[in-house]
Amino acid sequence: MRNVMKAATLESRFPLMAVEHGCIISKDADITVAYRVELPEVFTLTRAEYEALHSTWAKAVRVLPNYSIVHKQDIFIEESYRPDICRDDLSFLSRSFERHFNERPYLNHTCYLFLTKTTKEHSRTTSSFNALTRGFIIPKEMQDKDTVARFLECCGQFERIVNDSGLLRMVRLTDEEITGTETSAGIIEKYFSLSQENTTSLQDITLGAGEMKVGDNLLCLHTLSETEDLPSSVGTDSRYERLSTDRSDCRLSFAAPIGILLTCNHIVNQYLFIDDSAENLRKFEQTARNMHSLSRYSRSNQINREWIEEYLNEAHSKGLTSIRAHCNVFAWSDDREKLKRIKNDVGSQIALMEAKPRQNTVDVPTLFWAAIPGNAGDFPSEESFYTFIEQALCLFIGETSYKDSLSPFGIRMVDRLTGKPVHLDISDLPMKNGTITNRNKFILGPSGSGKSFFTNHMVRQYYEQGAHVLLVDTGNSYQGLCSLIHARTHGEDGIYFTYEESDPIAFNPFYVEDGVFDIEKKESIKTLILTLWKRDDEPPTRAEEVALSNAVNLFLEKIRTDSTVVPSFNTFYEFIRDEFQEILKTKRTREKDFDVWGFLNVLEPYYKGGEYDFLLNSDRQLDLLGKRFIVFELDNIRDNKVLLPIVTIIIMETFISKMRKLKGIRKMILIEECWKALASANMSNYIRYLFKTVRKFFGEAVVVTQEVEDIISSPIVKGTIINNSDCKILLDQRKYVNKFDEIQSLLGLTDKERAQILSINMANSPSRKYKEVWIGLGGTQSAVYATEVSPEEYCTYTTEETEKLEVMRLTRKLGGNIELAIKQLAESKRKK
Template sequence: MRNVMKAATLESKFPLLAVEEGCIISKDADITVAYRVELPELFTLTQAEYEAVHSAWAKAVKVLPAYSIVHKQDFFIEESYKPDICRDDLSFLSRSFERHFNERPYLRHDCYLFLTKTSKERSRTMSNFNALTRGFIIPKEMQDRETAARFLEACSQFERIINDSGFVRISRLSDADITGTEKSAGIIEKYFSLSQEDTTCLQDITLEPGEMRIGDKFLCLHTLSDPEDLPSSVATDSRYERLSTDRSDCRLSFAAPIGVLLTCNHIVNQYLFIDDSAENLRRFEQTARNMHSLSRYSRSNQINREWIEEYLNEAHSKGLTSIRAHCNVMAWSDDREKLKRVKNDVGSQLALMEAKPRHNTVDLPTLFWAAIPGNAGDFPAEESFYTFIEQALCLFVQETSGRDSLSPFGMRMVDRLTGKPVHLDISDLPMKTGVITNRNKFILGPSGSGKSFFTNHMVRQYYEQGTHVLLVDTGNSYQGLCNLVNARTHGEDGIYFTYEEDNPIAFNPFFVEDGVFDIEKKESVKTLILTLWKRDDEPPTRAEEVALSNAVNLFLEKIRADTSLAPSFNSFYEFIRDEYQEILRQKRTREKDFDVFNFLNVLEPYYRGGEYDFLLNSDRQLDLLNKRFIVFELDNIKDNKVLFPIVTIIIMETFINKMRKLKGIRKMILLEEAWKAISKEGMAEYLKYLFKTVRKFFGEAVVVTQEVEDIISSPIVKGTIINNSDCKILLDQRKYVNKFDEIQALLGLTDKERAQILSINMANHPSRKYKEVWIGLGGSQSAVYATEVSLEEYVCYTTEETEKLELMRLTEKLGGNIELAIRQLAESKRNPDS
C-alpha cells in the first residue's frame, strides 16, 4: 500500500544496503568493517601507559588509506543490577549478597569501532545532501575490487597493531552481530533503540525543530565541531584529583569526563576523517596566500593567516598527517525535566575538559543519522574541524568500568566507581594466562581497614565452590562463619578448635575414618610423639628413632586388627607400658639405646590423669581429611610452650594430609596473625616448604598481617612468603603513608601500584558502606575493588565483640538456629525503628 502519511518510513531513508562477509555496505557504496572494543579498566593505567595506548591508535590510523573514516562509538547505558537468586546452589549468604545489590543502578559501557572506506566526493557531503534530506537514495556502483581488498588488508593491519599494544583489544563483528538473529539484536537494531539489550523493540523516531525523540526518549546533543569550542590544549591523559595525593598520581584519559564519569544515558561518537593530507595542505597554502593578500583590509585575515601558517609549519616540520575530526555527546532521558539536568551534566563534564559546551539543537537528526553503524560516510563535512591524528585521538575515551573475569571460579567483589558486583578470579585464570606462577596470597592491612571482612568474604566464597579451607586464627575472626557452616551442614563441617578452660582444645591423632594408616600418617604420628618426648635442642639418636618407629607401627597394626580397641594417646601409652616394653626385653634392647621408662615418664602428662590428658584423647571421632571448613583458634595458647608446638604440628599434619591425599581438589590454608607464633616455634621450615610446594597440589597458602614491622623484622616473611606470593592484597595504607617507601620496596611495588594503593578509600560514595581493597597479580595486573556486603554478611563477619555476643545470645535463644538469628539481627539493623 502506498504511504499516504507525511511521515517518512525508515526503509525509504535507511542508508544501508547489505551486510556481507562481516562488512556493512551502504547504498552510497561505502564499505565498513565493525569491531567490538575492550578497553582497559578505570584507574589501572599510568601516564606512560596512556601514551602507549595513544601511540598504538596513532600507528593504526596511519595504515588506513585516504578517504577512510574511523568512527569510535561508546554506549553508556543506565542499568539496574539483576541478582541471580534463582540458582539452587546459592547459599544463604550468597543469596543475601545478591539481594543487597538488587536494582543497584550502574552505567554499562559498550564500545564499538567502525572503519569506513568512502570516496573523495562522499567526504565532502554537506548536511543539505545527506540521506535524511534527499528524497530518495540512488545506489552507487561498488568500489573496484582492488580498492576494497586494499582497504580490508589495511583493516587487518589496524586490528593487529591495536591488539599488539596489550592494553586495548578489538575483535571483528560477524554478520549476526551486526544484523542480529531471531533471538538477539544486532548493533544496528540496538543503535536505533538506544539500548544494548538483546531483545529490543524499534520505536517511532520523531524529528522536530529543536527536538528529537525515539519512542519516549528525548535526546540532546553537545558537539565539538568548531575549533573555537576546543580546549586550548589536549593531552593523552589528565590527573584525577579526587584519588591523587601529593605522593601519588591517579590518571584518567583526557576524555574520561564524558565517558564513565558522566553518569547518565549517553553515546559518545568520535570521528577521524582521513582525507588526502597533501591536498589538504595545498589547499591551506592557497588559503594562507589569499589571507595574506587580504590582510591589509582586515586584521582578522592577518591573524587567520598566522594560524594557518602555524598549522602548516607544524605539519611539515613534524611530518604530521592533516585530517578532520569531530566529537559529540548524545544524551537522553524519558522525562523533559530530567533532560534539563542531563543537559547541564553533559555541559559541566565538557567544561572539565576545558572545552566550550555547545548544545546543538539544529544538527541532532543529521548527526544521529550519520552515527548509524556503517553510515559515517554520510557525516556532514561542515561539522568537522581540521587537526592532526595525534591531537584528534586525545578525544577518544580510553577506559571502561570494572569487567567480570571470564572464569567459572572466583569471588564477587564490587566495582569501586559504579557499585556493581564484579566476578573476579584471582587464582585460576591468572595462572592459566601466566600472569602468576602460584596461587599464594599475602594480605596486609592495619587494624580497622576491613581485613577480616575481606578474608571472611573470600574464604566463604572459596568454600562454597568446593575448596577445603583450613584457617589458623588468633582473634575469633571466623567464629560466626564457622558456626554458620556447622549449622548448615548439621555438624558435619565447620569444625572450630579453640582453647577454653571448661572446653579445652582436643584432638585424636590416632583416628582415621577409613582405618588406613599410610606412610605420611605414620610419619606425622612419629613427629608428634618425638615433639612430646624431645626438646628442640635434644635430637634423638638413631636407635631411639628406630625404636619409636617400631612402636608406632606395631600399635597401628594392633588398632587395625582389634576393632574393639579405641585409638587414642591413652591406648598408645598403655601399649608401650604393657606390651612394647616386653617386646624390647625380648629383643634385648639396651636401656641406653631406648630408655622406655624415661619415655613413659616424659609422656605421662598427656596420659589419663595428667596435666594435658585432654589434648590427644578427644572422644570426638573426627577425621579432618574430609572436613572442608576447619578453624584453629590459637589466641589463648600462642604463648604456651607445651600446647602450641603440639597444636601446630597437628595443624600442619592436617593440611599436608589434605594436600597429598585430595587429588584434584582445591585447598587453602589461611594463617592470620598466628604465622608470627608459628615462625618463632621452629616451624619456619614448614612455612618455607608450604609456600614453595603448595601450588603443586592445587592449593594456596594465604598469610594475613597488619603490622608493617612484621614484614621488615621477619626474614621468613621477607624472604619466603612475599617472594612466593604472586597475589598481593593491600587495604587502606594511609596510616603508613610516611613510611610507604619501605613497604613499596619490600613488596616490589611499581609506582603505578603505589598510586592505586594510596587512592584506597579516598573518594568513597557517601551513600554506600564499604571498604576498598587493592589486589595485585604478579606485578602486571592490579586494580582497586570495594568489599561491600549485605547486612546478613556483616552480622556473620563482624569482629566487634558486642555484635558477636548479640549474635551468640540470639542464636542460643532460638535453639541454636544461627541462620535465623543472622536474619533477625540484619532485619533489625535494616529497620531500626520497627
C-alpha cells in the same frame, strides 16, 4: 494512490543498503567494517600505559588509505542490576547478597569501532545534502574491486596492530551481529532503540525544530567541532584528583570525563577523517598566502595566517598527517526536567576537559543519522576541524567499567565506581592464562580496614563452591560463619575448635582412620615430638634425629601389627620407656648420643598425670578429612609457648592429610595472626613445605596479618610466604603511608600498584557502606574492588563484640535457629 504526505518514511531515508561478508554497504557505496572493542578496566592503567595505548591507535590509523573514516562509538546505558535468585544451589547468604543489590543502578559500557572507506566526493558531504535531505541517492563515484580489497587488507592490519598491543582487543562483528536475527537484535537495531538489550523494539523517531525524540526519549547534543571550542592542550591521560595523593597518581584517559565518569544515558561518537594529507597542506599554504595578502586590511587575517603557518610548520617538521576530526556526546532522557540536569552534567564534564561546552540544537538529526553504524561517510564536513592524528586520538575514551571473569569459579566483589557486583576469579583463570604460578594469597590490612569482612566473604564463597576450608584464627573472626554452617548442615560440618579450661583442645596425632602412616604422617609426628623435646635455639644432633626416627617408625609398626595397642601419646611414651631403651642397649647406643631418660623426662608433662596430658591423648577419634569447614580458634593460647607450636603443627598435619588424600578437590588453609608459632625453627619447615607444595594438590595457602612489623621481623614470612604468594591482597594502608616505601619494596610492588593501594577508600560513596580492597595477581594484573555485603552477611561476619553477643542472644531465644536470628537482626538494620 500517490503519497501526498509531507512526512517521509524511515525506509526512504535509511542510508544503508546491505550487509555482506561482514561489511556494511551504504547506498552511497561506502564500505564499513565493524568491530567490538574491549578496553582496559578503569583505574588500572598508568601514564606510560595510556601513552602506549595512544601510540597503538596512532600506528593503526596510519595504515588506512586516504578517504577512510575511523568512527569510535562508546555507548553508555543506565541499567539496573538483576539478581539471579531463582537458582536452587544458592545459599542463604548468597541469596541475601544478590537481593541486596537488586535494582542497583550502574552504567553499562559498550564500545564499537567502524572503519569506513568512502570517496573523495562523498567526504565533502554537507549537512544540507546528506541522506536525510536527498530525495534519491545515486553515488557519483563507486569503489572498484582493487580499492575494496586493499581497504579490507588495511582493516586486517589495523586489527592486528591493536590486538598485538596487549592493552586492547578488537573482535570483528559478523553479519548476524550487525543485522540481528529473529531472536536477537543487531547493532543497527540497538542504535535506533537507544539500547543494548538483545530484544529491542523500534520506536517512532521525531525530528522537530530544535528537538529530536526517539520514542519517549528526548535527545540533547554537545559537539566539539570548532577549533575555538577545543582545549588549549590535550594529552593521552589526565590526573584523577579524587583518588590521587601527594605520594601517588591515579590516571584516567583525557576523555574520561565524558566517558565512564558521566553517569547518564549517553553515546560518545569520535570521528577521524583521513583525507589526502598533502592536498590538505597545499590548501593551507594557499590560504596562508591569501591571509598574508589581506593582512593589511584586518589584524585577524594576520593572526589566522600565523596560526596556519604554525600548523604547517608542525606538519612538515614532524612529518605529521593532516586529518579532520570531530567528537560529540548524545544524551537522552524521557523526563524534560531530568534532561535539563543531564545537559548541565554533560557541559560540566566537557568543561573538565578544558574544552568549551557547546550545545548543538540545529544538527541533532544530521549527526544522529551520521552516527548510524556504517553511515560515517554521511557526516557533514563543516562539523569537523583540522588537526593531526596524535591530537585527535586524545579524544578517544581509553577505559571501561569493571568486567566479570570468564570463569565458573570465583568470588563476588563490587565495582568501586558504580557499586555493581562483579564476578572475580583470583585462582583458576589467572593460573590457566599464566598470570600467576600458584594460588597462594597474602593479605595485609590494619585493624578496622575490613580485613575480617573480606576474608569471611572469600572463604564463605569458596566453601559454597565445594572447597575444603581450614581456618586458623586468633580473635573469633569466623565464629558467626562457622556457627551458621554448623546449623545449616545439622552439625555435620562447621567444626569449631577453641581452647577452654573446661574443654581444652585435644588431639591424637597417632590416629589415622585408614591405618596407613604415609611419609608425610611420619614426618609430622617426628616434627611434633622434636618440638616437644627441643627448644628453638637447641637443634638436635644427627644421632638424636636418627634415634627419634627409629623410635617413631618402630612404634608405628607395632600399632600396625598389634591390634591391642591403642594409638596415643601415652602408649608411645610407654614404648620408649619399656621397649625402645632395650633396643638401644642391643645397638650399643651411647647415652651421650641419645639420652632416653632425659628424653622421657622432657616429655613427661604430656604423659598421663602430667600438666598437658589431655593434649595428645584424645579419645574422640574425630576424623577431619571429610569436614569441609573447620576453624581452630587459638586466641586463648596465642601466648602459650608450649601449647601454641604443638597445636599449630597438628593443624598443619590435618591440612596436609587433606592435601594428599582429597584428589581433585579444592583445598584452602587460611592462617590468621599466628606469627609466634610460625617463627619457630621447626614450624618454618612446615610453612616452606606447605607454600611450595600446596599448588600441586589443587590447594592454596592464605596468610593474613595486620602489622607491618610482623612481615619485616619474620624471615619465614619475608622469604617463603611472600615469594610464594602470587596473589597479594591489601586493604587500607593510610595508617602506614609514611612506611609504605618499605612495604612496597618488601612486597615488590610497582608504582602503578602503589598508586592503586594508596587510593583505597579515598572517594567512597556516602550512600553505600563498604570498604575497598586491592587485589594484585602476579605483578601484572591489579585493581581495587569494594567489599560490600548485605545486612545478613554483616550480622554473620561482624567482629564487634556487642553485635556478636546480640546474634548469640537472639539465637538462644529462637531455640538455636541462628539463620532466623540473623534474618531478624538484618531486617531491623534495614528499618533503621
